[in-house]
Amino acid sequence: MNMTPVCPFVKAARPDDNNASKKLGENSMKHQVDSESKVKKEANDSASASPKCPFGYDSQSFKIGPLSCTVCQALLFDTSKCVPCSHVFCKACISRFKDCPLCGADIVKIEPDANLQGVVDRFIEGHARIKRSVSSDNGEEAAESKQVIYEDVSLERGSFLVQQAMRAFRAQNLESAKSRLNLCAEDIRDQLEKVGNTSDLCSQLGAVLGMLGDCCRAMGDASSAVSYFEESVQFLTKLPKDDMEITHTLSVSLNKIGDLKYYDGDLQAARSYYFKSLDVRRDVVKQNSNVPSQVLDVAVSLAKVADVDRNIGEEKLATDGFQEAIDLLESLTLKSEASGLEHRRQSVLDFLRSQLPDKQEQAEATV
Template identity: 60%
Template sequence: MSCPFAKTASADGVCPMKFDQNRDRQQAGSEDKDKVNHQSDDSGIVAPKCPFGYDSHTFKLGPLSCMLCKALLYESSKCAPCNHKFCKACISHFKDCPLCGADIEKIEPDTDLQVLVDRFINGHARIKRTQVDADTREVKDEQKKVIYGDVSMERGAFLVQQAMMAFHAKNIESAKSRLSLCAEDIREQLKTSGNTTELCSQLGAVLGMLGDCCRAMGSSGSAVTYYEESAEFLSKIPKRDLELVHTLSVSLNKIGDLSYYDGNLQSARSYYTRALDVRRDAVKEHKDASSQTMCIRKGAVTKLKHLRLEVVDLAVSLAKVADVDRSLGNEHVAIQGFQEAIEHLESLKLSSSEAGLEQRRHSVLEFLHSQLAEKQEPVSASTV
């Protein structure tokens, strides 16, 4: 899943989660930050700076981070007798301390440290923008005021980054907690700003991630609820952005997968078909964009890659619908679906720089041909 905050990252569109590149350009390219710096010199207003070294550009490991999952500590716990501290979920898998190698006699909660971590999150990342007139030079009570830039973006990107690190380390509760805070923030903004494209895309992506957390925790019902709400918000956005189309169709397919595994084939087909329609419309709308007119525009290569990915995704959606049709006894319709998917993939021409996508295309093609050759024992397309 792509970063839900990439669209509002900075003046030049650079995503703050890409912390290993373009940092200087991010800092230098923002007129708002130049304005803040100017105010800092003339009016006693200073730009924000995290005392622990965390920021929206680097997300570097800090003193409140778990050394195992690399994210902020969640349910902070200390090993006895060495007193090294980790997330509860992370250290529970060890018998020896991963830092010093000492035998772990017991693991105790470190309430004081967790309170500090929670205060850090609620302070560093939750402080609202100070409402100060840019032309005002007077500072009340002779105290410097702090003006934050796009706090909503920086906080959201920060929380999502922490959640992604925790999720990949299988610390699902930590990831869910951070994403829930992020979703809460965006909902608050929706109340005042309305259903803007940026906010709907951000909330849709975050809700999809929350669905992934619930699914990993074995809570299918909660996962479906999050996926459905994710699809609801993403459906409000014009389908011009292929990344958003991909996110929407993935949410719909995940609901279909859960219905499929529960044996509700009609429901699965309904969601798979909705995802298929979204991808059909996107490919149809953007097909002409791969012409020479598009190729002379800035960013054409990236757009073409997204379009090719969408074609592969379209074939996957066709396979999912066909698989359900076969299970429902509609063999003729299923075969047509598998054949149409093959036609799309065989007509797709990829460059040598797209080895990863070519590998996926080849994998899906193998699956489709196997479905046509082995009609008696079909393999579930929900695994594609």
Template identity: 65%
Template sequence: MSSICPFSKSSAAGSCPMKFGKKTGQETKDGGKNDEHKDSGTISPKCPFGYDSATFKLGPLSCMLCRALLYESSKCVPCFHKFCKVCISRFKDCPLCGADIEKIESDNDLQATVDKFIDGHARIKRFQVSADSKEVGHEQKNVIYGDVSMERGAFLVQQAMMAFNGKNVESAKSRLNICAEDIREQLKTQGNTPELCSQLGAVLGMLGDCCRTTGNTGSAVKYYEESADFLSKLPAKDLELVHTLSVSLNKIGDLRYYDGDLESARTYYTRALDVRRDAIMERSNVSCQIVDFAVSLAKVADVDRSLGNEDAAIKGFQEAIDRLESLKLNSSDAALKQRRFSVLQFLHNQITDKHTSVPNTSV
């Protein structure tokens, strides 16, 4: 699963950049409050349990093992410490107190609380008295939050990623499915905006990652293909959308490659390559896209070599090398520099060593 949250734009600032006008319901993307919001008392949403979408701190409804919200809440007997069912099932002693676990019991009441919390997260409404009025009985004014569904999405994805990293894949899938349903509802009312489309594509890809981790290749391909089919219908101008689409195509190619279906793998790798080639033709100054393009060239070339087309393989590897060696990076791009170096090292090895396999870059 990618470590990059597809909701990073909205979560970075701690509040959703998409605001809705009071009368027209139209979006504004200036990241601030418009005049109507100033009049209505819009404020940033705050979670009473401390699950702030800007920090994603642990709260009292979290599992201390996977560090995500409890899923299939269970308690150890006799100490009654509570964890996700999958997480605690790996232990014979309580990881908190060390007591021998005699049995594990479901805690349905606690899970119901967690589920209600997820359902209402970031949709809290309360009242606020006008600051310039101290008169008793003065009419209270609603505190109107801007559209915070993207905050909720960032929260759910972050919870899913923590669960996934904690090897609680079913919990991750549950959170991602909720998130996907939320986004589909948003698409019905707001239309196919690039932000929402890119997010849904990324969430579907993450669901594919969950299925792939559990060995369910068929379901993984289904999710990746749904992500790719959905994004392929949209104008490929948004950078996040392009990246998400090409990643889904490459992941299908990877599964076909490891299953030995090289022709099918090449088809998907080539589709991803074409998407990235079009992207750098549109914006040739985006360094990360050039690195992605070089990786796609390497994937196609590796399959060409496996299919016995050595000339095409060498040509592809060399084009990727030329692209990366001509790329100028700022001194501040340390992570991208390291990635560029790793890909270049692999490519040079491909030229000199025909038996090196293509790296699993997940892009």
């Protein structure tokens, strides 16, 4: 399955529900995220410094070459050394090769490199921890006594960890991706305890939990995947439903559980989760009827429910659901500059129309 991971810390066009397929299942890391959690820098006091990595990393560059795996392009995980050439890679990455990807030497054996892994672990631990000075308005006297503290900048660190996780995920280094996402989730939980349930942090945690679910699903651990998705749902359900980022994350998690139930053959359970997602999305459209992406989300949810209805023998319900989704998208007016959204709308419409019998077949059926 082709999976397109998207960082929940960066606002982007929604990837989930993007491609209509027979089952319209959202691709694994297209989770919650698409227009997913925006990066909003919290207002810092006048003494705050811009978050910077002490090792030179920033969001626009990739400066950790010695600590990265040339196969997955992410930070080394379970660092292993080829013998005899001594080139290092993630264990999961190098285990797929018989010759060294860097120099072409035959790999006689693979040995763990605990020392380098220790450096990588310290790099992760130190990332985004910066010196901050506590300022005061009391002039020189205060300047002499001002304190220097260390503080973790969670958004910068979180974005970094998710970036590394997505690189590893794309390369099928799933244990590495899962490890980085778990660290990210721990960081967000710590921040939630400190500052409370802000919409950004809540949406980010829901997204990361969903991405952890995607990792488990890709690893064949459906049970753990469902647990992560359900945790995401339970967490987000407690929050106010007036934030579109949170409701979108919630609806995608519900669909993810529905997908797993669908593939497991439990169609009634799948329909239940798809319908809950549909309800969430319909409520959002009631309050935001002028947001085309939300209307598209509703159409996709209608298609998911209709697809299950057809598979359980409820053909009329299925036809009505597909038709409702078609009517919704045909009445949707998009601005000329929204070409990407128009492409999605047309793609979903093509799928929906393919699910309805043509008029000739309908006429023959009534004879």
